[in-house]
Amino acid sequence: GDSVTQMEGPVTLSEEAFLTINCTYTATGYPSLFWYVQYPGEGLQLLLKATKADDKGSNKGFEATYRKETTSFHLEKGSVQVSDSAVYFCALILTGGGNKLTFGTGTQLKVEL
Amino acid sequence: GAGVSQSPRYKVAKRGQDVALRCDPISGHVSLFWYQQALGQGPEFLTYFQNEAQLDKSGLPSDRFFAERPEGSVSTLKIQRTQQEDSAVYLCASSQNLGVGYTFGSGTRLTVV
Numbered sequence: 001g002d003s004v005t006q007m008e009g010p011v012t013l014s015e016e017a018f019l020t021i022n023c024t025y026t027a028t029g030y031p032s033l034f035w036y037v038q039y040p041g042e043g044l045q046l047l048l049k050a051t052k053a054d055d056k057g058s059n060k061g062f063e064a065t066y067r068k069e070t071t072s073f074h075l076e077k078g079s080v081q082v083s084d085s086a087v088y089f090c091a092l093i094l095t096g097g098g099n100k101l102t103f104g105t106g107t108q109l110k111v112e113l
Numbered sequence: 114g115a116g117v118s119q120s121p122r123y124k125v126a127k128r129g130q131d132v133a134l135r136c137d138p139i140s141g142h143v144s145l146f147w148y149q150q151a152l153g154q155g156p157e158f159l160t161y162f163q164n165e166a167q168l169d170k171s172g173l174p175s176d177r178f179f180a181e182r183p184e185g186s187v188s189t190l191k192i193q194r195t196q197q198e199d200s201a202v203y204l205c206a207s208s209q210n211l212g213v214g215y216t217f218g219s220g221t222r223l224t225v226v
């Protein structure tokens with residue numbers, strides 16, 4: 001079945017450090033890919049998305065590129081801030097094969113001063 | 114409304130008690146989803162509605178779980194004879210355009226004691 005694998009956390013970084021959170025997927029078709037963020041005590045918020053191969057999603061300084069050849073959608077940010085501390089979820093929707101989001105287990109990011 | 118609203122925010126139930134969780138989606142959103150998020154895990158799909166029709170209930174873990182959306186707007190997730198393993202955050206999401214991501218509510222945290 002379809003699945004998403006994320007690097008385990010927590011990831012602890014100093015402010016202004018470079019962030020990478022790895023995400024790979026397995027899907028029988030052509031998925032759309034998403035990153036969601038969950039701040040403490042809040043619901044999931046869509047961070048960025050990409051709907052086809054080689055698309056780059058970006059928002060709030062975060063970027064992720066849909067790599068079909070490596071089935072990956074790694075999340076990056078050049079300079080993290082304390083306010084970026086949250087749990088990040090990679091997810092997919094299988095285009096034309098169903099409407100549900102399949103999530104990874106999440107990666108907790110802690111940014112320290 | 115401006116966002117997806119869920120109530121109650123927190124619910125403590127004694128084992129064996131029935132509970133009902135409410136979701137008010139964004140006005141006009143045709144699609145509505147319920148997810149279950151166990152502690153430290155990613156959300157897991159429960160069920161999906163398009164308007165009032167329940168098109169997919171493959172994720173409901175047992176026949177104790179029941180969801181409805183009788184008028185195509187507000188939805189209720191009911192859990193009968195709650196068990197400790199039902200303790201989780203229950204998330205509701207709605208969408209106008211499938212495949213481009215959903216808007217999630219803040220969730221209901223259910224604790225079964």
